[in-house]
Amino acid sequence: MNRINNYDELKEFYKEFSEKLHDKNKQRILICAGTGCQAGGSAKIADRFRELAGTSSDISVEYGAEAAGHPVGVRKTGCHGFCEMGPLVRIEPQGILYTKVKPEDCDEIFEKTIKNGEIIHRLLYKMDDCEYVKQEEIPFYAGQTRIVLKNCGHIDAEHIEEAIASGTYMALAKSLFEISPDEVIKIIYDANLRGRGGGGFPAGRKWQQVARQPEKIRYVVCNGDEGDPGAFMDRSIMEGDPHKMIEGMIIAAYAVGAQEGYIYVRAEYPLAVRRLANAIEQATEAGLLGENILGSGFSFNLHINRGAGAFVCGEGSALTASIEGKRGMPRVKPPRTVEQGLFEKPTVLNNVETFANVPMIILNGAEWYRSIGTQDSPGTKAFALTGAVRNTGLIEVPFGITPREIIFKIGGGLRGGAKFKAVQIGGPSGGCLTEKELDEPLDFDSVKKLGVIVGSGGLVVMDENTCMVEVARFFMEFTHRESCGKCVPCREGTLRMLEILEKITAGNGEMEDLQRLRELSELIINTALCGLGKSAPLPVVSTLNAFPDEYIEHIKEKHCPAGICQKLKKYIIEEDKCKGCSKCARNCPVQAITGEIKSPYFIHQEKCIKCGACISNCPFKAIKVA
Amino acid sequence: MLDDAYYRKADEILAKYPREERSLIPIIHEIQETYNYLPRDLLPYVASKIGITETKAYSVASFYENFSFEPKGKFIIRVCDGTACHVRHSVPVLDRLHTELGLSDKKHTTDDMLFTVETVSCLGACGLAPAMMVNDEVHPAMTPDKASALIKELREVAKS
Numbered sequence: 001m002n003r004i005n006n007y008d009e010l011k012e013f014y015k016e017f018s019e020k021l022h023d024k025n026k027q028r029i030l031i032c033a034g035t036g037c038q039a040g041g042s043a044k045i046a047d048r049f050r051e052l053a054g055t056s057s058d059i060s061v062e063y064g065a066e067a068a069g070h071p072v073g074v075r076k077t078g079c080h081g082f083c084e085m086g087p088l089v090r091i092e093p094q095g096i097l098y099t100k101v102k103p104e105d106c107d108e109i110f111e112k113t114i115k116n117g118e119i120i121h122r123l124l125y126k127m128d129d130c131e132y133v134k135q136e137e138i139p140f141y142a143g144q145t146r147i148v149l150k151n152c153g154h155i156d157a158e159h160i161e162e163a164i165a166s167g168t169y170m171a172l173a174k175s176l177f178e179i180s181p182d183e184v185i186k187i188i189y190d191a192n193l194r195g196r197g198g199g200g201f202p203a204g205r206k207w208q209q210v211a212r213q214p215e216k217i218r219y220v221v222c223n224g225d226e227g228d229p230g231a232f233m234d235r236s237i238m239e240g241d242p243h244k245m246i247e248g249m250i251i252a253a254y255a256v257g258a259q260e261g262y263i264y265v266r267a268e269y270p271l272a273v274r275r276l277a278n279a280i281e282q283a284t285e286a287g288l289l290g291e292n293i294l295g296s297g298f299s300f301n302l303h304i305n306r307g308a309g310a311f312v313c314g315e316g317s318a319l320t321a322s323i324e325g326k327r328g329m330p331r332v333k334p335p336r337t338v339e340q341g342l343f344e345k346p347t348v349l350n351n352v353e354t355f356a357n358v359p360m361i362i363l364n365g366a367e368w369y370r371s372i373g374t375q376d377s378p379g380t381k382a383f384a385l386t387g388a389v390r391n392t393g394l395i396e397v398p399f400g401i402t403p404r405e406i407i408f409k410i411g412g413g414l415r416g417g418a419k420f421k422a423v424q425i426g427g428p429s430g431g432c433l434t435e436k437e438l439d440e441p442l443d444f445d446s447v448k449k450l451g452v453i454v455g456s457g458g459l460v461v462m463d464e465n466t467c468m469v470e471v472a473r474f475f476m477e478f479t480h481r482e483s484c485g486k487c488v489p490c491r492e493g494t495l496r497m498l499e500i501l502e503k504i505t506a507g508n509g510e511m512e513d514l515q516r517l518r519e520l521s522e523l524i525i526n527t528a529l530c531g532l533g534k535s536a537p538l539p540v541v542s543t544l545n546a547f548p549d550e551y552i553e554h555i556k557e558k559h560c561p562a563g564i565c566q567k568l569k570k571y572i573i574e575e576d577k578c579k580g581c582s583k584c585a586r587n588c589p590v591q592a593i594t595g596e597i598k599s600p601y602f603i604h605q606e607k608c609i610k611c612g613a614c615i616s617n618c619p620f621k622a623i624k625v626a
Numbered sequence: 627m628l629d630d631a632y633y634r635k636a637d638e639i640l641a642k643y644p645r646e647e648r649s650l651i652p653i654i655h656e657i658q659e660t661y662n663y664l665p666r667d668l669l670p671y672v673a674s675k676i677g678i679t680e681t682k683a684y685s686v687a688s689f690y691e692n693f694s695f696e697p698k699g700k701f702i703i704r705v706c707d708g709t710a711c712h713v714r715h716s717v718p719v720l721d722r723l724h725t726e727l728g729l730s731d732k733k734h735t736t737d738d739m740l741f742t743v744e745t746v747s748c749l750g751a752c753g754l755a756p757a758m759m760v761n762d763e764v765h766p767a768m769t770p771d772k773a774s775a776l777i778k779e780l781r782e783v784a785k786s
Contacts, residue, residue: 036753039764083753229708232750267655267692268749270762306655308690311747325648325678327689386710386752393753424709458752460709474712478747484689616725 001160003287006295007173010164017165021155022093027073027114029053030090032153034079034239035232035271037086041103042076045087048106049074075162078240078275080153081394082140085125090135090153097135098123127412140391143410145372145380148356149396152240157275160282163243169288171359172247175254176296179362184255185211188358190366192378196233197223197314197351198429198455199531200377200444203358206348209338210256213346218258220249220300221342223319223351224265224272227311228427229478231458233382234352236394238265238272241356242279246302248355250289251362252348253300261302262342264319267309276304311482315530316341316349318484329484330530351456353382373399377443381457387424388463390415397442404438407461418463422546426455428475428482429535431542432468451542453535467564468547469554472540473501479536490533493524497540506567509555517544563625566610570626575600577622584614584623628667635660636668636675645676654687662698699735699742701780704759705768708748716756720745722770726777740784741777 004010020026031037031046053074080088085099091113098109101123112118125132125140132138146152155162163169175184189204210218222245226234237245249261265273280302283289291299305323312318313328320342322328341347357379361369370378377399383406386392390412397406403423407413414420422432425442431452433440440446444454462471480494497520500513521537528534544551553559560568573584573593578600585593585601592608595601603614603623615623639656643649653672658664664687673683687693705720723729723743727736735742751757754766758773765776 035749035751035764036766039751039754039757039766083751086753226750227747229712229748230710230752231748232752235750266750268746306652307692308651308655309692309746310690322651323648325646325650325686327686329689384710384752386755387713392710392755427709458709460713462713466713471709471713474709482747 001282001286003285004294005287007177010169010173010294013161013164014167014170017161018167021162021165024093026093028092029074029109029114030077030092030154031075032078032080032086032088032090033076033157034083034086034153034236035269036079036083037088038271040087040100042087044103045089045101045106046074046076048103049110052106052110075156076158077155078152078157079236079394080135081149081236081396082138082391083394084390084392088153095134095136097125097132097138099125139412140393140395140410143397143405144395145398146396147360147372147380148244148353149236149240149382149394151244152236152394155241157240157242158278160243160279160286160288163241163279164286167363168241168243168359169247169283171362172250172254172288173294175251175362176294176298181211181255181257184251184362187362187366188255191361191369192366192376193354193357193361193369194377194379194444195350196353196357196381196456198426198453200454203350203354206338206350207252207256209336210258210346210348213339215346216257217343217345218256219342219345219347220253220256220258220261221320221323221347221349222249222261222263222355223314223316223349224263224269224276225307225314225319226266226269226352226456227314227482228429228456228458230386230424230427230460231384231456233384233394233457235269235272237352237356237382238269239275242272242276243283244359245352245356246276246279246283246289248358249302250293250300251358252350252355254298256346256348258348259300261300262305262323263302264305264307264313264323266307273304273306280304310484311478312484312530312532315532318530319349320347327484329486330532332529353457374441374443376445381442381454383457383459385411385459385461387460388414388418388466389461399443400441402439402441403433403459406442406459407438411461414461414463418465421462421464421466422468424460424462424471424539425458426453426535426538427458428479429453429531429538430455430458431538432462432471432546434546451545452538465562465564467505467560467562468543468550469501469505470560470562470564472543473498473505475539476501476536479532483533483536487527487529487533489524489527490529490536493520493528494533494536496520497524497537501540504551504554505560505565507554507558507565509551511552511555513555514544514548514551569610570605571603571608571610571612571614572624572626573601573603574622574624577620579620579622581619583617583619587613587617589613628665632661632665632668633671636671640672640675643676647676647678647682649676650678650683650686651690654683654693658693662700662702663694663696666695696735697739699740700784701740701760702742702744704744704746704749706747706749706751706755706757706759707745708752708755710752711748711756714755716758716768718770719756719758719768719773722773723777726774740781 089098193203194200318328476498580598670680
């Protein structure tokens with residue numbers, strides 16, 4: 001697109017594009033091209049629709065100037081968040097959402113829905129005998145407040161025209177031409193925008209501190225190193241609406257007087273990296289990034305750095321070290337990142353979701369923002385709702401919502417009607433909320449009182465088939481593996497805790513181990529160098545508090561109530577099914593199975609190593625696990 | 627000693643970046659993408675070109691999990707063992723891949739250099755759990771049987 005030279009030109013572009021985007025007489029087929037739906041084959045669906053739209057002359061589904069060269073009206077968007085039901089296809093202006101679409105369905109959709117306005121009931125979302133035509137009416141969406149994710153799934157993330165049409169970069173222009181840098185900081189400060197990466201530190205205060213530094217070379221860094229297992233909020237924003245986050249970064253740079261910025265993205269997100277690179281290129285071409293932005297005299301350059309598979313790089317000082325080309329290890333603070341961050345210069349470091357909040361605060365004001373959410377945690381939070389819940393996906397809800405509303409209203413309850421056991425929040429740095437905490441409000445300070453953190457926003461729902469000791473072991477194994485090794489409490493402490501948990505899940509635990517776990521937890525929390533270490537014991541402490549009986553049952557009864565812990569399982573041959581073929585005995589690596597041909601065989605538990613070789617070799621499915 | 631072509635390729639990549647310490651990670655990323663691994667002998671070469679010591683370059687390359695001095699297979703299978711995948715039973719999928727390919731926690735690559743199997747902490751595809759990635763492509767809702775079928779399919783791809 002051509003360079004936009006000033007504020008008035010941007011306003012004109014916005015008017016022109018926005019009218020086209022919202023033209024009620026024109027149809028648009030929006031195909032989700034997020035990581036999830038792409039894995040389900042959405043690229044083929046988009047190709048087929050393009051073919052169909054290109055050959056059909058009697059239908060007006062065009063959009064934008066490209067219509068001539070580009071088959072029209074068909075757009076690949078970012079993630080809708082409803083990954084479980086993907087691939088998703090949305091038809092505008094009606095707002096119809098088709099779920100689990102296959103390439104074979106395209107012709108029918110085009111003939112019936114696009115040409116004749118007929119609904120294809122088979123492809124609609126259904127729940128509890130109810131059918132939903134419009135996306136916004138589906139309980140999964142109806143319970144949400146999508147303001148940060150508003151454009152995700154509704155615009156084509158690879159075309160800046162669509163971002164501009166939905167109002168992106170208007171907040172930047174407003175800042176550059178109508179508000180002074182100090183006032184921008186004041187608005188963010190007054191809005192009490194808190195960091196969405198986990199800590200919840202007020203972004204406005206961070207910006208203020210950077211702006212006050214005597215050093216004039218300053219940086220703005222975006223933390224897109226979303227490493228928590230079970231979290232993908234930032235990935236969806238980077239893939240689905242990259243311009244919004246970039247706009248937030250430029251506004252931050254203007255506010256604190258930074259000239260260069262970096263986006264640090266995980267290497268595991270190749271699509272996000274591609275979309276961001278594409279967005280930066282388009283924004284630079286359009287004069288919204290780079291030298292003399294919109295003719296304002298303000299310049300800001302943005303670079304992408306890919307991570308290389310180190311979870312600890314989500315920690316501020318480790319992340320900046322990694323951008324500098326060093327090992328990603330945290331350092332002792334102070335000096336803090338706002339004083340000496342990247343290249344030892346004052347640095348604003350916020351995460352993707354935090355930056356994506358900035359533009360709408362500038363446009364609508366601090367008061368508007370504070371009207372959403374709770375008093376001390378204003379705004380919304382994106383959560384990745386996963387695990388044993390019926391509707392998994394990405395959701396955005398106001399702070400103060402209860403876990404019950406999220407899991408049972410938006411999430412549709414547990415899959416298979418299983419009984420709720422716990423919801424894990426905050427990933428490896430968080431903990432579990434149980435049945436009795438389901439009605440507590442979710443906000444930064446309330447959950448802290450319950451001994452967990454909001455964290456980056458992973459919500460993993462667990463049913464009765466989940467062993468909480470094994471979950472604690474799982475997270476401890478993760479943090480131990482990801483410990484950078486710099487400080488002893490984290491490097492050695494997490495290993496000791498992991499050893500104890502492994503001992504318990506193997507049936508060799510002692511009651512004293514529970515006390516040892518508590519002592520080690522306290523020590524690590526108090527003495528580790530960075531946030532990774534300080535929060536590493538939390539999943540253990542939290543499960544110990546909420547499910548002490550489960551630990552005790554593992555230790556005293558040598559029994560795993562959920563039937564998950566491998567070493568506590570018993571392999572048993574069912575006599576009535578066994579034909580006595582001896583195949584299990586021949587395949588047993590430790591000769592734990594004996595018997596006579598043509599009569600039932602027997603497994604000697606004291607010898608069995610629970611490798612499962614007998615089960616996979618039994619032709620009669622006569623071996624069960626108890 | 628590596629073939630000259632490796633150094634020429636490295637020069638090509640080096641030319642795209644400023645000769646500074648901070649270029650190290652992007653450069654070795656690109657080298658690894660070219661060869662599917664990081665040829666150990668290229669590291670001192672890259673280090674000298676961007677003005678850092680070999681020790682420093684090695685300390686960085688060995689720190690990050692993504693960099694591998696071992697050659698990897700044509701198909702790199704990364705099984706997600708993030709929380710969401712873990713609670714939806716990703717381990718049996720990994721076990722099946724291991725048995726199917728004769729690999730283990732210690733041995734990651736098949737002798738014919740066709741497959742490398744690794745676990746990752748999270749692919750961010752939690753809505754599709756359990757998920758895995760083959761090179762850059764995500765495969766959703768895996769089961770042990772689907773994993774076996776996929777291996778078969780990939781073997782066919784490799785043959786043709």
